Each structure stands twice: as structure tokens, then as C-alpha cells.
Amino acid sequence: MAVARQKPFVIRHMPGFPTLAIVCFFALYMPLVPLVIYSFNAGNNIALWEGISFRWYVAAWDNELVKAAAVRSLVVASFASFFATILATMAALGTTRTRAYRGQTTIYALINQPLMVPEIVTAVALLILFAMIKEATGYHGYAYLIIAHTAFCIPFAYLPIRARLEGMDKTLETAAADLYARPWPTFRRVTLPLMLPGIFAGAMLAFVISLDDVVITEFVKSAGQDTLPTYMLGQLRRVITPEINAISSVLLLISVILVTLIFFLSRNKTA
Amino acid sequence: MASVSPYSNAPVLDLEALARRREVKTNVLLTVPALTVLVAAASGPLLIMLIFSFLTPGDYGGVKWELSFDAWFQVVLHRDIFDDTISLADAHLSILWRSVKLSFLTTLVAFILGFPTAYFIATRPPETRNIWLFLVTIPFWTNLLIRTFAILEIIRNQGVINSALLGMGLIDAPLDMLYTDIAILLGMTYVYIPLMILPIYASMERLDFRLVEAGYDLYASRWKVLKRIILPLVKPGVIAGSILVFIPSLGAYVTPRVLGGGKNLMLGNLIELQFGQGRNWPLGAALSLTLLVIVMFALIFYVRSAQRETH
Numbered sequence: 001m002a003v004a005r006q007k008p009f010v011i012r013h014m015p016g017f018p019t020l021a022i023v024c025f026f027a028l029y030m031p032l033v034p035l036v037i038y039s040f041n042a043g044n045n046i047a048l049w050e051g052i053s054f055r056w057y058v059a060a061w062d063n064e065l066v067k068a069a070a071v072r073s074l075v076v077a078s079f080a081s082f083f084a085t086i087l088a089t090m091a092a093l094g095t096t097r098t099r100a101y102r103g104q105t106t107i108y109a110l111i112n113q114p115l116m117v118p119e120i121v122t123a124v125a126l127l128i129l130f131a132m133i134k135e136a137t138g139y140h141g142y143a144y145l146i147i148a149h150t151a152f153c154i155p156f157a158y159l160p161i162r163a164r165l166e167g168m169d170k171t172l173e174t175a176a177a178d179l180y181a182r183p184w185p186t187f188r189r190v191t192l193p194l195m196l197p198g199i200f201a202g203a204m205l206a207f208v209i210s211l212d213d214v215v216i217t218e219f220v221k222s223a224g225q226d227t228l229p230t231y232m233l234g235q236l237r238r239v240i241t242p243e244i245n246a247i248s249s250v251l252l253l254i255s256v257i258l259v260t261l262i263f264f265l266s267r268n269k270t271a
Numbered sequence: 272m273a274s275v276s277p278y279s280n281a282p283v284l285d286l287e288a289l290a291r292r293r294e295v296k297t298n299v300l301l302t303v304p305a306l307t308v309l310v311a312a313a314s315g316p317l318l319i320m321l322i323f324s325f326l327t328p329g330d331y332g333g334v335k336w337e338l339s340f341d342a343w344f345q346v347v348l349h350r351d352i353f354d355d356t357i358s359l360a361d362a363h364l365s366i367l368w369r370s371v372k373l374s375f376l377t378t379l380v381a382f383i384l385g386f387p388t389a390y391f392i393a394t395r396p397p398e399t400r401n402i403w404l405f406l407v408t409i410p411f412w413t414n415l416l417i418r419t420f421a422i423l424e425i426i427r428n429q430g431v432i433n434s435a436l437l438g439m440g441l442i443d444a445p446l447d448m449l450y451t452d453i454a455i456l457l458g459m460t461y462v463y464i465p466l467m468i469l470p471i472y473a474s475m476e477r478l479d480f481r482l483v484e485a486g487y488d489l490y491a492s493r494w495k496v497l498k499r500i501i502l503p504l505v506k507p508g509v510i511a512g513s514i515l516v517f518i519p520s521l522g523a524y525v526t527p528r529v530l531g532g533g534k535n536l537m538l539g540n541l542i543e544l545q546f547g548q549g550r551n552w553p554l555g556a557a558l559s560l561t562l563l564v565i566v567m568f569a570l571i572f573y574v575r576s577a578q579r580e581t582h
């Protein structure tokens with residue numbers, strides 16, 4: 001389309017729109033700048049600049065509560081994204097490239113439910129259910145957090161995997177079957193390698209989503225099971241020190257790296 | 272069957288039906304593990320919550336297993352403890368109203384800023400388009416709490432905005448922006464605007480600009496082209512974006528908690544209160560289900576209008 005007409009620029013122009021867009025991009029990034037800058041503040045206050053130092057990064061690193069919360073976040077996110085990715089891969093295989101069958105709409109609705117129901121509603125419902133189970137069994141471990149995280153990570157892992165599968169036709173698998181490959185070797189040697197970029201993207205999305213979760217974790221966790229986000233939420237009620245800025249900056253950096261990775265992974269798919 | 276399979280004419284139809292049935296069975300089995308987890312930790316709990324909303328609150332949180340409709344009654348009505356007169360529950364209604372009002376305003380502001388941004392991205396050359404999109408996605412995947420905290424830092428009394436305004440001499444005393452409805456509105460718009468931009472962009476990308484050109488050829492003004500050609504064509508994206516912003520705003524918990532302080536509650540905070548200090552789990556359950564019903568209506572509205580677009 002753009003090739004056919006060499007100067008579509010005037011036609012596409014809308015007065016004021018580029019200005020508003022630039023304002024929007026500025027607004028998206030501007031608030032993050034003071035957040036990062038003040039993480040290097042030498043003073044005790046998040047408002048008063050007293051020179052550059054790394055003391056709050058050191059403080060955060062030395063803070064046992066932060067360290068424990070960080071490890072907990074990573075462990076929960078690893079388990080949840082691992083399980084969610086496996087379950088989502090199976091579900092994607094069962095719902096794509098197939099004849100329509102009865103119940104498929106219900107399956108889609110169930111898989112996407114965590115995207116549609118407000119987090120606070122799911123959180124409260126889980127609180128009620130898990131309170132009953134905790135009382136009945138006396139078990140207060142991490143399984144609750146991992147199951148809850150796995151559930152809401154499934155749709156995020158499912159969507160990229162399904163998108164990848166839908167872009168693959170069945171010719172290669174049919175060819176493998178024609179050459180007398182049994183279903184499992186066909187899957188392992190043909191389907192799975194082709195799906196891998198989608199699976200990686202899905203796993204990483206699930207990981208980021210689990211790592212970032214505040215609401216469901218806040219309601220599901222037992223005493224002493226703070227993850228990094230719920231620890232930070234608790235700290236925001238108290239006197240805020242630049243330690244929170246330091247933790248935020250590190251998390252920000254991790255998110256940016258992961259999102260950049262996902263971006264390039266999904267770009268290779270089209271190339 | 273208009274199948275291209277070389278076997279379609281062979282007399283193996285029974286086998287084919289059998290294979291088809293087997294394929295469906297395998298497919299359903301493949302989805303079972305995921306569905307089990309989802310039913311256990313997403314759908315099932317909602318049903319238990321429905322039951323809890325019809326029970327009597329326990330003394331220290333939890334419930335007594337006695338049937339009661341009080342929780343649903345309390346969502347909008349209030350019974351005076353002295354003379355049993357029934358009145359509207361002003362506290363709940365004002366919180367409900369604030370939630371709806373702020374979510375609506377968030378959606379509106381996000382649209383006003385997000386629409387031109389999506390248009391801007393869609394009209395960039397294809398090589399740079401992905402980079403602009405990427406710039407929208409990064410904040411979206413950044414922790415919501417961190418982004419809310421970033422807003423808290425810039426609007427507080429000694430924050431960047433107040434310091435700048437004071438420095439320029441535009442104000443004498445810092446503006447009290449934190450812990451107001453405006454703060455919540457600002458925070459939610461900031462947090463959810465990518466959800467408006469991305470679907471509008473997806474519609475805009477498929478926009479046929481020859482139609483726009485035709486409009487100009489027929490002497491339409493820019494405003495008229497925008498209103499009569501572009502907006503109707505990208506309407507599905509606008510509706511999708513609005514729903515995607517409206518629903519999480521309505522259920523927002525973190526943003527109003529951090530930016531609204533203890534006073535400016537939204538529905539999400541009212542729900543939490545019933546499970547904390549309020550110790551009224553049935554009421555909390557009833558309020559959650561009320562929120563869910565409003566969200567479902569919004570979703571039905573969306574599905575309806577999406578269907579109308581495709582017909």
C-alpha cells in the first residue's frame with residue numbers, strides 16, 4: 001500500500017496527534033526517572049537529594065527480609081511458570097489445529113478466566129478457599145502460592161504458544177507420520193522444536209507475571225511468606241527510604257531485560 | 272467433504288470417523304490438567320465465595336454456617352442498630368460511585384491520550400513502528416506497584432511536579448495532590464494506558480488509508496475524516512481498549528491503596544477491609560460478586576458490540 005503511493009504523509013497527518021503522542025511517551029517514562037535517580041541518593045529521604053551513593057543498594061542487599069523475599073519471589077515464579085508453561089503447552093496442543101469440538105468454547109472461557117475476573121475477586125475467593133483448607137489440614141506451606149500463581153499464569157503462557165501453533169501447518173507432522181514415525185517421536189522431533197519459540201515466550205511472560213503479582217499473593221500468603229512486591233507494599237505504609245527505590249530500580253531492570261528478550265524472540269518468529 | 276486429502280475418495284469413512292473421535296478425545300485429555308488447576312484455583316473458589324455470601328459472619332473473621340441474606344442486604348442498604356430503620360448504605364454507595372466514576376474517567380483520559388498515540392504509531396514507517404510499540408510495552412510489563420510508587424514520588428508535596436511549580440513561582444505552597452481522587456485517576460491512567468493504546472493500534476494497523484484519501488478527495492475536513500471514516504473503522508479497537516482499561520480500573524486495589532491513602536477507598540479496598548478489620552467475610556464475598564457482576568455486564572456489552580461489528 002505504502003509502495004503504491006509515495007507520499008501518503010500529508011494524508012495520514014492529523015494535526016496535534018504527534019504532539020499528544022510525544023506527550024504520552026514522555027508521560028510513560030518521565031515518572032520512572034526520579035525513581036531511579038533517587039535510588040542513588042546518599043541521604044535518608046526520598047525527596048531530599050544529598051549526593052550520589054550506592055548505600056541503599058548495599059542496604060537492600062544486606063537486608064535479610066529483602067533477600068528472603070527476593071528468593072521467595074524467584075522460587076514461586078520459577079515453579080509457577082514451569083507448571084503453567086507445561087499445562088499451557090498441552091492445552092494449546094489440544095485446542096489448536098483441530099476440528100471444532102463440543103466444549104471448546106467452555107475450555108477457552110476457563111483458560112481465559114484469570115484475564116477477565118478482577119484480581120481482587122480471585123484473591124478474596126482464594127483466601128476463603130485456602131483458609132478452609134489451612135484449617136482442615138494445618139498445612140501452611142508454599143503450595144498455596146504456587147497453585148494460585150500457576151492458575152493465573154496459564155493464560156499468559158497459553159496465548160503465545162497458541163499463536164505459534166496456529167502459524168504452523170500440519171504438513172511436516174504429516175510427512176513424519178508418512179515416514180512411519182510414531183506419534184511421540186513425531187511430537188518430540190518435529191512439533192516440539194517448531195513450538196519452542198512460543199513456549200519460551202510463554203514461559204517468560206508467565207515468569208514476569210508471577211514475579212509482579214501483588215494482589216493475589218497478598219491475600220494467599222501465610223505469615224512470613226512475603227514476596228518482594230508484597231514486602232514493598234508493606235513498606236510503602238511506613239516511612240519510605242530510598243531502599244525501596246533501589247529495589248524498584250533492580251526489578252525495573254530485570255523486567256526491561258526480560259521484555260526485550262521476549263520482543264526479540266517473537267520477532268524472529270516472523271523473520 | 273471438500274477435503275484435499277488424497278484418501279478422501281477411498282472407502283475408509285468409518286475409519287476416518289473413528290480417527291476423528293480419537294483425535295477429539297486426545298485433544299480434550301490434553302486440556303484436562305490445565306483445566307483442573309484453573310477450576311481448583313480460579314473458577315471453583317468463585318462458587319465457594321457465592322456460598323459464603325449467604326452465611327453469617329464469624330466473630331473473628333471466617334463464617335458461621337448459618338444461612339443469612341444480610342451480606343447482600345448490606346451491599347446497598349443499612350439497618351440502623353437502634354431503631355431498625357432501613358436506609359441506603361451511604362458509605363458503600365459513595366465508594367461504589369467513586370469506583371465507577373474514576374474508572375470511567377480513567378478510560379476517558381486514556382482514550383484521549385491513547386488514541387492519538389496509537390494513530391501516531393500506526394502512521395510511522397513499518398521499520399520504526401515496532402520500536403514505538405516496544406516503548407509502549409515496556410512500562411506495561413513493569414511491576415504495577417513500582418509504576419504506582421513512581422507516581423507517588425512525583426506528585427507528593429516535595430515531589431518533582433511541586434518542586435518544579437514552586438521553582439517557577441507558579442504556586443506559593445505545594446499542591447496537595449497525593450491521597451486525592453485526582454491522584455488515583457492519574458495513577459490508574461498511567462498504569463493502564465498501554466491497554467488502551469495496544470488494541471487501538473491493532474485496529475489502526477489494518478486501516479485502509481485509501482478510504483481516508485477518498486474522504487479528502489470529497490472535500491472532507493480533517494475533523495470530518497477523523498469522525499466519519501477513521502473512528503468508525505477502528506471502533507472495535509476502541510471498544511476493546513476501553514474494556515481492557517475499565518475492568519482493571521474498577522477492580523483496582525494497589526493504586527487506590529497507595530495513592531488514595533486510607534480515606535479515598537475504591538471497591539477493591541472496601542472488599543479487602545471486610546477480610547481485615549471489618550471481619551465480615553460474607554459482606555466481602557457479596558461485594559466481590561457485585562464487582563464481578565458489573566464486570567460481566569461490561570464484558571457482555573463488549574461481546575455484543577464486537578459481534579455487531581463483524582456482521
